[in-house]
Amino acid sequence: xxxxxxxxxAKKVNMQFGGLRALADFDLTLLPGExxxxxxxxxxxxxxxxxxxxxxxxxxxxxxxxxxERVNGQRPHQICMKGIxxxxxxIRLFKQLSxxxxxxxxxxxxHKAGFAASFLRTAAFLSDEERITKRAQEFLEVMGLxxxxxSLARNLPYGEQRRLEIARALATGPKLLCLDEPAAGMNASExxxxxxxxxKIRDLFSLAILVIEHDMRVVMGVSExxxxxDHGVTISRGTPEQVRxxxxxxxxxxxxxxxxxxxxxxxxxxx
Amino acid sequence: xxxxxxxxxSIFPFLxxxxxxxxVSNGLSGTWAIILMVAGIDVILAVSLNVVNGFTGxxxxxxxxxxxxxxxxxxxxxxxxxxxxxxxxxVGVSDQVIFFFALVAGMIAAAIAGLLVGIPSLRLRGxxxxxxxxxxxxxxxxxxxxxxxxxxxxxxxGLPPLTNVTWVGMGVLATVVMAKRLVSSTHGRALLAIRExxxxxEAMGVDTTGYxxxxxxxxxxxxxxxxxxLVHLLQLCTPKSFTFIxxxxxxxxxxxxxxxxxxxxxxxxxxxxxxxxxxxxxAEYRMVxxxxxxxxxxxxxxxxxxxxxxxxxxxxxxxxxxxxxAAGGTx
Numbered sequence: 001x002x003x004x005x006x007x008x009x010a011k012k013v014n015m016q017f018g019g020l021r022a023l024a025d026f027d028l029t030l031l032p033g034e035x036x037x038x039x040x041x042x043x044x045x046x047x048x049x050x051x052x053x054x055x056x057x058x059x060x061x062x063x064x065x066x067x068x069e070r071v072n073g074q075r076p077h078q079i080c081m082k083g084i085x086x087x088x089x090x091i092r093l094f095k096q097l098s099x100x101x102x103x104x105x106x107x108x109x110x111h112k113a114g115f116a117a118s119f120l121r122t123a124a125f126l127s128d129e130e131r132i133t134k135r136a137q138e139f140l141e142v143m144g145l146x147x148x149x150x151s152l153a154r155n156l157p158y159g160e161q162r163r164l165e166i167a168r169a170l171a172t173g174p175k176l177l178c179l180d181e182p183a184a185g186m187n188a189s190e191x192x193x194x195x196x197x198x199x200k201i202r203d204l205f206s207l208a209i210l211v212i213e214h215d216m217r218v219v220m221g222v223s224e225x226x227x228x229x230d231h232g233v234t235i236s237r238g239t240p241e242q243v244r245x246x247x248x249x250x251x252x253x254x255x256x257x258x259x260x261x262x263x264x265x266x267x268x269x270x271x
Numbered sequence: 272x273x274x275x276x277x278x279x280x281s282i283f284p285f286l287x288x289x290x291x292x293x294x295v296s297n298g299l300s301g302t303w304a305i306i307l308m309v310a311g312i313d314v315i316l317a318v319s320l321n322v323v324n325g326f327t328g329x330x331x332x333x334x335x336x337x338x339x340x341x342x343x344x345x346x347x348x349x350x351x352x353x354x355x356x357x358x359x360x361x362v363g364v365s366d367q368v369i370f371f372f373a374l375v376a377g378m379i380a381a382a383i384a385g386l387l388v389g390i391p392s393l394r395l396r397g398x399x400x401x402x403x404x405x406x407x408x409x410x411x412x413x414x415x416x417x418x419x420x421x422x423x424x425x426x427x428x429g430l431p432p433l434t435n436v437t438w439v440g441m442g443v444l445a446t447v448v449m450a451k452r453l454v455s456s457t458h459g460r461a462l463l464a465i466r467e468x469x470x471x472x473e474a475m476g477v478d479t480t481g482y483x484x485x486x487x488x489x490x491x492x493x494x495x496x497x498x499x500x501l502v503h504l505l506q507l508c509t510p511k512s513f514t515f516i517x518x519x520x521x522x523x524x525x526x527x528x529x530x531x532x533x534x535x536x537x538x539x540x541x542x543x544x545x546x547x548x549x550x551x552x553x554a555e556y557r558m559v560x561x562x563x564x565x566x567x568x569x570x571x572x573x574x575x576x577x578x579x580x581x582x583x584x585x586x587x588x589x590x591x592x593x594x595x596x597a598a599g600g601t602x
Contacts, residue, residue, distance in 0.1 A: 054474060080476040088474075094467035096579055097460070105464040106475040108457050115485060118456035119449055121281045125456070132457060172476050 005068050007032050007176050007208040008053065008084075013062035013072075015048050015232070022048040023232045026062070030176065030208040035199070037223030037240075038212045041252055045232040046212045047089055050178050053210075054086050055079040067175060081109055085174035087165040089181050089212075095154035099145055099164055102153050103136035106171035136171060142204065143167040143197070159190055163197070170205065177201070179211045183218060191215060195222040216253075220244065228252070288444040289437070296436035304436055308504055310544035311439035312497050315446045317524040317536040319493030322450055324522070325531035325579070326459065327486045328466025329393065333404030334494050334521045336411040339513035340384045341377030341495020343415065346427050346508040348373035353431060370433040374499045381495025382488045384411075389487035394480050396469060400487075408518055415510045426509025434504035442500055443537075446493050450533045453489075462486050466531070516558065523561045527568060529575030534582040539575075 008030040015023035023045045030036055038046050052059040055076040064072040071079050085106075094102050113125035140146050143163045148156055153164060162182055169177055182198065183191040195218060202209050213219040219226065220240040228236040228243055230252040236243050243249055299307065316334055323331045349370060357365040384407075392403035416424045453459045461482050464472040473479045502508040524543055528535030547557065568575065 056470065056474070075478075076470075076473040077476050077478050080474055086474055088471065092468045092471035092474075094464050094471065096467055097463055101460055101463075104457065105460050105472065105477065108461055109476045113457075115453075115458055115489070118458055119452050121277065121452060123277055126277070129457065168475060 004031055006030060006065070007034075007067060008210070009063075009065040009068075010049075010053065011063045011065070013049070013052050013059045013064060015045070015052050015057065016060040021232055023052060023059075023229075026052070026229075026232075026234060028210075028227060030210060032175075032208055033202065033206055034225065035202055035209045035211070035223050037219040037226045038210060038229065039214070039216065039219055039226060039243075040229035040235075043231075044229040044252075046229055047180060048232070049229065050086060050180055050210075050212065054084055054178060080172055080174075083173070083175035084178065085169035085172045085176070086178040087162075087169050087180055087182060089184065091161050091165055093153040093161055093165060093168070096152060098150050098152055099140060099148045099156065100133070100136050100150065102164060102168050103139050103171045104132050106168045107132045107135050109172065139167040139171045140164075142170070142201070159186060159194075162186075162194070166198075166201070170201065174207060176208045176210065179209065181212050181214065183213060183215065191218050192221075198222065216244075284444060284448050285441070288440060292437045292440035295440070299436060305504070306545065306548050308434060308436060308439045309501075310541050311436075311443045312501050312504070313521070313524060313540040313544050314443050314537050315439075315493055315497040315500070316521045317528065317540040318443075318446045318450050318533055319490045319497070320521050321525050321528075321531065321533065321536045322453065322462075322486050322493075323490045324525050325529070325536070326450075326454055326462045326466060327483055328469075328530075329483055329487070330398060330401045331404045331487065331490070332401050332515075332522055333388075333406075333408035333518050334490075335513040335515070335517035336404065336408035337381040337384055337491040337494035338498030338501070338517070339411050339415065339510065340498070341374075341381040341492075342498030342502040342508055342513070343421055343427075344380040344495070345370075345373040345377035345499035346430060346502055348376055349431055349433065349503065350427065350429075366431060366433060370431075370438070370503065374438075374496055377495045377499035378492040379495075381498070382492035384495075385488040385491025386484065389484045389491075393483040393487060405515065405518075408513075408515055412510045412513060415513075422508070424510060426507060426511070428507045428509075430503055430506045430508060432503065432506050434500050439500055439504075442496055446496075447533060447537065449489070449493070454533070458482070458485075463531075519558075519561060523565060526565065526575055529577035529579065531579035532575065532577035532581055535575055535577035535580075538577075538582070 006029045008028065010026055010028045013023060013026040014021065026049055038049065040046050051057045053064055055071070055074055059072050063070055066082050066084060069082065071082055094105060113122060113128050117125040140149060143166060145160060145164055145167060148160060153161065156164060166179065166182065179198065183194050186194065198209060198211065199222060201207065211219065211223065223240060226237065226240055226243045227234060228249050235248045235252060236246040316338070320331065320334050323329050352369050355369070356362055357368055360368065388403060388407050392400045415421045454463070461472070461477045464475065464477055465479050465482060469479055498513070501512065505512070524540045525536055527543065528539030
């Protein structure tokens with residue numbers, strides 16, 4: 001049996017900001033349909049890893065391969081077209097636009113009619129618009145936002161804004177969806193509902209999903225694999241069970257005094 | 272059949288426009304016609320600048336520079352072809368045809384200038400565009416003042432009086448229809464997305480640089496149209512018409528009407544022009560008035576008169592013909 005082509009294959013990705021090494025030799029492989037969680041304390045480099053993958057900051061060195069094609073060095077919109085979509089840690093919706101328009105912006109690719117056609121309102125232009133609107137409506141429906149179609153994004157409640165951001169990311173037609181703390185600021189039951197939804201999306205669109213999440217309980221429940229960062233270094237990876245027991249993870253989260261107290265030995269060497 | 276219907280819809284505003292303008296121009300004369308034409312040109316300038324400053328959220332303050340490019344291009348053409356008559360056409364019609372092509376050439380020249388200015392400055396985020404356009408405005412003026420071919424500081428006089436109410440009206444109509452159709456198209460939504468959040472727009476696959484440049488080029492082209500119309504109204508093409516003060520005037524109109532509101536720009540341009548006509552004796556204090564207006568506006572209503580809304584969004588519900596618009600700025 002041959003190994004399927006990984007959706008994402010990051011190899012030795014480094015991110016250097018002046019003297020600060022925000023991400024060191026970051027390796028990550030995601031197979032189609034995989035749901036991987038990324039955890040780590042504040043400032044561990046999780047969002048930096050996202051930015052490196054999605055092209056917000058081009059990596060200082062290393063390769064980001066999407067379905068076998070090298071994408072690092074490309075502009076974010078090009079990488080998005082290739083199939084990586086993302087959400088943001090602090091929601092970045094188009095606040096003054098309606099929910100449907102937020103999604104329609106993301107459906108914008110594949111639009112054939114040019115500027116001139118939109119001035120002249122040609123048949124090609126109108127059918128394109130119709131197709132975009134229909135597609136956008138489908139995504140709103142999947143995320144349970146149909147009733148908010150015409151509300152301005154900024155007027156939506158917090159949880160719905162998060163969901164709208166996911167709908168918008170999905171509308172770009174990604175192969176890999178990167179969610180940056182999608183459950184931040186939600187209470188426990190909201191988080192569970194959201195993660196259920198994320199799993200549903202994965203099955204529905206057969207995507208690979210990479211989730212950053214702080215809440216260990218939540219992320220353990222939903223992900224098949226975890227990767228743990230601390231100070232830009234990958235300190236642990238594996239199944240949730242393995243990661244939970246890894247002393248290096250416990251140290252990163254709870255400090256070494258906790259380990260001493262519990263008499264846990266930290267092995268020397270890489271993860 | 273469907274194609275025919277679409278075509279009819281596409282040009283409908285212009286057909287109605289021609290008839291209305293023909294009626295209006297017959298009933299208008301003297302000072303009022305001139306004031307109306309100047310105000311109409313202001314509408315063209317304000318609405319086109321709003322595509323960049325309002326829809327796309329960039330800040331250009333050199334619109335008069337592009338006006339100048341369009342104006343001088345059109346002037347050179349009409350002056351060169353002043354005594355030429357297109358075979359088989361009466362003199363009047365021939366002049367109008369030449370004028371049309373002169374205006375189009377002016378638009379193209381201004382668009383090219385916009386492209387040259389836009390490409391380097393729009394790749395960057397932030398206020399670079401404001402600085403670059405301001406600089407461009409001054410550079411164009413200085414170049415004109417030092418070029419014999421362009422009449423230096425005295426300018427070119429004796430232009431044929433080709434601008435009339437119909438031309439200005441059609442220009443206004445073209446600009447407004449362009450802006451309206453642009454903003455409710457997928458391209459327009461991409462521009463609005465850039466205004467709202469450039470990082471997110473780019474992450475959603477919008478080629479931000481490409482779209483900013485395109486918006487800027489379109490706005491520059493219509494500024495060129497405004498310039499061409501203005502000089503053939505004044506019958507004088509001089510660099511004094513295209514100073515920074517003119518650019519600032521247009522920015523005030525756009526901000527006053529509301530960044531992102533087409534009707535806001537139209538009303539602000541008409542209102543400001545007519546108010547200035549009424550205050551002719553105080554013309555020296557014009558800049559003071561603009562500055563005061565902006566200060567009061569920023570304190571009392573920072574979004575401008577209409578914000579990103581259109582005038583019909585503000586009407587009471589039962590008066591609205593259309594359904595609830597989908598978004599602020601995109602009815």
